[in-house]
Amino acid sequence: MTRLARALGPVPWLLPAVALIGLVVLWPVVVLFKTSFQNISPDGFVNGWAGLGNFRALFAEPALLSVVLRTVVWVVVVVAITMVLGLMLAQLFNVEFPGRKAARWALIAPWAASVMMTSLIFRWALDYTSGPINILLKDLGIVHSLGTNQTDWLGRPVAAFIWMMGVAVLVSLPFTIYALLAGLQTIPADLYEAARVDGADSWRMYRSITLPLLRPAFTVALLINVINIFNSFPIIWEMTRGQPGSSTSTTTTFMFQLKQAFIGESASMSVLNFAMVIVIVLVFLKVTRWKEQVN
Amino acid sequence: MKRTLIGATAIVAVGTMALSGCGGSSSTSSGKSGGTTTLKLVAADYGTGPANTSSKYWASVADAFHKANPTITVNVQVVTWANFDTTVQTMVQNKQYPDITEGDYFSNYAQQGLLYPASKVLSNPGNLLPAFKAQGSYKGVQYGMPFTTSSRTLFYNKKLFKKAGIMSAPKTWADIQTDASKIKALGDTGFGLPLGSEEGQAEALLWMLGNGGGYQNSSGKYTINSPQNIQTFQFLKKLVAAGDTEPNPANKMRTDQWQQFAQGKVGMINGSPALVPIIESAKVLKDSDWTSVPIAGKNGPLTKTLGVSDNVAAFKTDGTKAAAIKKFLDFTYQDTYQLKFDKEYDLLPATTSAAKALASDPIFGPFLTALPHSIQYPSDTAWAQVKTNIQQNIGTAVTGDPKTVLDSIQAKASAN
Structure with missing residues (x-):
């Protein structure tokens, strides 16, 4: 009896956390899966079960394959550029220079601004008739006249996608730099001193001391960026709505495009997204030997 | 954010107006026990800011109506267009039905049996522009009543x-x-x-x-x-x-x-x-x-x-308010209020009599002549x-x- 009571002792303390995870994480997943098998009218009336109908409709979408491939490009390119630039800038911010404190504070600004706001500003700045970026490009002689196909960056799918990747890099950089900067500061200075005594040049020190010791911080930043960029919604939605058609959509915005009228099908897209995130994370953990890193 | 704030203040303002109107009437009707009815009207906001918000229009209609019919009070809630569909959908999903909506119309609600047919809540449904009848109809019965229209x-x-x-x-x-x-x-x-x-x-x-x-x-x-x-x-x-x-x-x-x-x-x-x-x-x-x-x-x-209409729909709720709704809609569909609305927002009327009254207008005349022959979007679910x-x-x-x-x-x- 007392043994049982002792075993159950921690339960009341764990309960709130368990309930929270259950309600906020697990329950929505259950509802998501349920919805993906239901037939739902555009204004939310449930008209019975759909079996695999939603999934069949999803896989019959002509745009699906290109959307998935575009998502891969989106994640790989944005995360790669962010990490490389982040490494360089973190190094810079780690060096003593006058006004470093102010510069570090300024770095927070694009992070603190809502991503939606940043995206809206870019959409406005790229307006094909009167956007300031286009006016600047015209003054520099890079574009010939306003209001043309050339200045309509967001109207051409490829150009629009490149601009959006740029915005995604911009908003991901601050977090990445801070994560890497924190990592850099944990590296003891005497390691560098010892290396210098042994006659290593700075590139050698960077490769043999900085990079290996930065690995935990780098891994965390990489994983969080992959998940963030994969799920990124506001940039694409505010700048192009994924249009024309779905030719600038990733799986996340495509899910929302479907949601406007095909709720069940949209839920099955979410299930697919969910599966992809799980796979990415598992592969990632395996490849980076996460456990050893964290311990 | 600013918009929501304006919307919220507008709603509060209308609410207060409706409340004060209610206070006045309850003293007179207290003799007849329980003879008052309250109608909840949810309407879309056609205004571009606080100066011409639709809550002003509806408050004036509701006040005038209350003066003529002291036993019926109309509570107006004006919702921005961007939020209108979700607001109404949420009310329906939560079974907190409004009595009357004005804005987008969903044939699904007629399909679910939630709405009164036009003939039950309007004395003269024949005055509604016939071109828009099919769009508001489900299985041959008209539920959605055009309130304001426009043509291209x-x-x-x-x-x-x-x-x-x-x-x-x-x-x-x-x-x-x-x-x-x-x-x-x-x-x-x-x-x-x-x-x-x-x-x-x-x-x-x-x-x-x-x-x-x-x-x-x-x-x-x-x-x-x-x-x-x-x-x-x-x-x-x-x-x-x-x-x-x-x-x-x-x-x-x-x-x-x-x-x-x-x-x-x-x-x-x-x-x-x-x-x-x-x-x-x-x-x-x-x-x-x-x-x-x-x-x-x-x-x-x-x-x-192409002709487009925004529609009025009347919800059955507990099924006791049909007579009150009818009184209010008959009042609202008078030419005066139709024209007042259309003048305010540069839209076109939805009744034959109001359209006739506006036919000679230099700007709106051409639109109106096109209206009776207009094509509508499909009306199926x-x-x-x-x-x-x-x-x-x-x-x-x-x-x-x-x-x-x-x-x-x-x-x-x-x-x-």
């Missing part, structure tokens, strides 16, 4: 036309092609073609009608990939490729293109009366600088244009999904292969 015409910039040396209004697609290329030569946009997700379904239909096409045939079957429609988009694709429209119309929004027209940078554009206040507030074009004519078709101007799919994808019909795009939209429409 072709606007053109007379100043640009003169500069380009064009003498007459465009009547055919060939006219549009030549006129647009002349205006393009001036460095402006020839034809504003918003095929993006905001209103792509309207723009596409206006062009389909010009070639004898449309979304459905006379028996209500979807015919989106009909040969006429494919031909229409082949023409549009040519127009776009020649640079006679704004660049990349596939994702351009209507609001932006209307603004461009109001700035005097677009030669021709399909518009509705709602474009008039935009032109006026931009203060670039004088009244004599633009005009509107019937929409150009392949071989001549359209005799039937599948339309909500078909519409979204068109808004999403119709633009790609001028960048990719028109037939493939229309085929895939048709496939999804007929799968329902």
Whole structure:
């Protein structure tokens, strides 16, 4: 009896956390899966079960394959550029220079601004008739006249996608730099001193001391960026709505495009997204030997 | 954020007004025990700011009505257009039904048996413009009652036309092609073609009608990939490729293109009366600088244009308020209030008698003559999904292969 009571002792303390995870994480997943098998009218009336109908409709979408491939490009390119630039800038911010404190504070600004706001500003700045970026490009002689196909960056799918990747890099950089900067500061200075005594040049020190010791911080930043960029919604939605058609959509915005009228099908897209995130994370953990890193 | 705040204050303001009105009446009606009825009206906001918010209009109607009928109080809730659909949907999903809505109308609610038929809550439903009857009907019974309407015409910039040396209004697609290329030569946009997700379904239909096409045939079957429609988009694709429209119309929004027209940078554009206040507030074009004519078709101007209505729907709730709703709707549908609303927002009336009263108006006359013959969007329950799919994808019909795009939209429409 007392043994049982002792075993159950921690339960009341764990309960709130368990309930929270259950309600906020697990329950929505259950509802998501349920919805993906239901037939739902555009204004939310449930008209019975759909079996695999939603999934069949999803896989019959002509745009699906290109959307998935575009998502891969989106994640790989944005995360790669962010990490490389982040490494360089973190190094810079780690060096003593006058006004470093102010510069570090300024770095927070694009992070603190809502991503939606940043995206809206870019959409406005790229307006094909009167956007300031286009006016600047015209003054520099890079574009010939306003209001043309050339200045309509967001109207051409490829150009629009490149601009959006740029915005995604911009908003991901601050977090990445801070994560890497924190990592850099944990590296003891005497390691560098010892290396210098042994006659290593700075590139050698960077490769043999900085990079290996930065690995935990780098891994965390990489994983969080992959998940963030994969799920990124506001940039694409505010700048192009994924249009024309779905030719600038990733799986996340495509899910929302479907949601406007095909709720069940949209839920099955979410299930697919969910599966992809799980796979990415598992592969990632395996490849980076996460456990050893964290311990 | 600011908008929500204004909306919220408006709601509070109306609420207070309604409350004070209620306080006055309860003293008089207290003799008759429990004889008062309260109606909850949810209406969309057509205003552009606090100065002309629709809550002012509805408060004046509700006050006047309450004076005439002290036993009935109308509580008004005005919701911004962007939130209207979700607000009503949430109320319905939570079973907190409003008594009356004015704005978008959902045939699904009639399908679910939630609504009163028009004949039960309006003394003279025959006065509603017959052109909009089918759109509000489910299985032959009218539930959605048009409250305000608009129709589409072709606007053109007379100043640009003169500069380009064009003498007459465009009547055919060939006219549009030549006129647009002349205006393009001036460095402006020839034809504003918003095929993006905001209103792509309207723009596409206006062009389909010009070639004898449309979304459905006379028996209500979807015919989106009909040969006429494919031909229409082949023409549009040519127009776009020649640079006679704004660049990349596939994702351009209507609001932006209307603004461009109001700035005097677009030669021709399909518009509705709602474009008039935009032109006026931009203060670039004088009244004599633009005009509107019937929409150009392949071989001549359209005799039937697209007409759109916003509707009133009456919910059954507990089934006891039909008489009170009827009194209120009869009061609201008087010509005075119809015209007051349309004057305020540059829209068109929805009743035959009010339309007659406005027929001689110089700006609205042309729209009104087109109205009784207007074509409506499909009214079946599948339309909500078909519409979204068109808004999403119709633009790609001028960048990719028109037939493939229309085929895939048709496939999804007929799968329902």
